[in-house]
Amino acid sequence: MAASDRTVLQFGPSSAVTSNITAKVHPLVIFNISDCYVRRPDQAERVIGTLLGSVLPDGTVDIRNSYVVPHNEFSDQVALDIEYHHTMLKSHLKVNPQEVIVGWFSTGLGVTGGSALIHEFYCREVPNPVHLTVDTGFRNGEGTVKAYVSVNLSLGDRQLAAQFQEIPLDLRMIEAERVGFDILKSTSVDKLPSDLEGMEVLMERLLTLINDIYKYVDDTVEGHAVPDNSVGRILSETVASLPKLSPPAFDKLVNDSLQDQLLLLYLSSITRTQLSLAEKLNTAAQMP
């Protein structure tokens, strides 16, 4: 069978490579980008900037920080302030040397021609930059955040173009940020929630969840809902994971810790009394 003479447009063997790359974005980056977008100069339609972060050992790109780079865009040309980019990079590296360039971002939906040029510039800085687009215009009716890597399209031996392939994106938050997540959602919060208030809210949520489960189990028993074995198994595993303490042991445990804490409370009250006494001694003592 004669070999086919047609050259085939290859989507590159790197599709196997890119399928392993995922990106994780910290919400700080989104905040930063939105803030920069709001502050952009009047004639600019979009803002672009550099993404900083690190590459985790399993191949995931962890995007932790970002800064905006002033640029000018004309019909065909793009001018980027490279010196600014390097200065900011140096300053950021002084604070945190582990955060290196991992890519760049731009606002607006989709990838334009100018983006390819900018991407090429970033390819020179870092081997496989990730391109993040943040749609601040909410064009699809929702704020889409997408990440791309570029894959080279080659026809035979010739390089044709670079294709932006989307990679899965994951938005994650560290615990402290989760604590303040509700604060970050609204446009203004009058005061930071105190310990007790936060605890109350959390308890209420937990109780709602448990009520939901309760209702579900009820419905399943009575036959209203379709029983799902896997859910039932998960539920029973959860319940079985509670430590099995006999009632007196549990009682003793609770009481002991309670008493410890009451003791501490007593100590701290005594300390406070001591403080006010010390203050009196320090300032009110008069020499004749």
Add this chain to the structure above:
Amino acid sequence: MARSFLQVAAAEEVAPPLRVVQIEGLVMLKIIKHCKEFSPALVTGQLLGLDVGSVLEVTNCFPFPIQEEDEEIEADGANYQLEMMRCLREVNVDNNTVGWYQSTMLGCFQTAELIETFLNYQENIRRCVCIIYDPSRSNQGALAFKALKLSDSFMDLYRSNNFTGEKLREKNLSWVDIFEEIPVKVSNSALISAFMTELEPDTPVTQRDYDRLQLSSSPFLERNMEFLIECMDDLSVEQQKFQFYYRSLTRQQAQQQSWLQKRRDENKARKAAGEEPLPEEDPSNPIFKPIPEPPRLESFLIANRIANYCNQINGCRHCCHYNYYYCCYLLPLLLLLLVVLATIRCYCSFCHCFCCWLLLILLLPLSIVGGGGGGGGDGEDDDDDDDDYYYYYYYYYCSY
């Protein structure tokens, strides 16, 4: 009444007092990230924003690199700051310094350096604020952001170096008056809040901060107690210094009196002998040298720290106690679920035991509530008198 332009310009501007500090969510996230990355090392950074009337708006911030204690690198640090401000200016960020932030470990931030930094800043900026963030307390579940500033009365007194006992008594200044805490308000632009609401993950179940519900608060309490004990030691050292000072002052006065007496007697003798009386004062005599009063600032700061630790222990106690209460109530609920599940699967003798256990566990919260209600007579056999005693104390301190 219409005033001439000259009159208005000549009238002194009275700055409205600072009522609230408005932080942007972006700044909070940046501070959290920076402090958390470098914890337990303490880090600082600069706050940028606007000063509008009685609100101080903080719109951006940038971190400071950790500096070594080298003289040459100080110029480097100033360069870094200038460069950052210049770059941020180019992208339309408010270029105005309004203060600085620093991280702390369990709240021991009241130091003399803080006061020095405040005074340095106050020379250039009319209104500045310091934001303290505590990453270790945030791990416990509370968002520990605090905005501090020095009270004006303290600043005047400190600047004039009149930090002595009489002056303090005059102005009625005590250790609570050094720092003023300003309420913090968080604001976000509409775009960001739209994004955040949008990007809220589909499973709100996993994205909640259930770490707060952890029952083991003992490491936190232990560290708090450790610091508290250290501070108490420092306080007692300071108090000993004061005692020593007072004792030596009394002794010196007694010495002065006896010397004066001797002089007077001598003068009487000399008058009788017809000689010139000697002066009644002798500044060269060492017993007339005024003893320097020990500085009070340190003891004030220690008092502040101790109060802080006490507050934290109290707050922690609140949370833990609620944990226990709810834990007791949740357990029976969960066990009910198990019972129901067991009936779905199959009827086994296991169920019987669980029902008994269920009843016992249901009695448990009743016993705690009953005991707490003042040793009330439900007739629980588990509780001995000691528990009732402690529950009494609990309710007493609850109202404290």
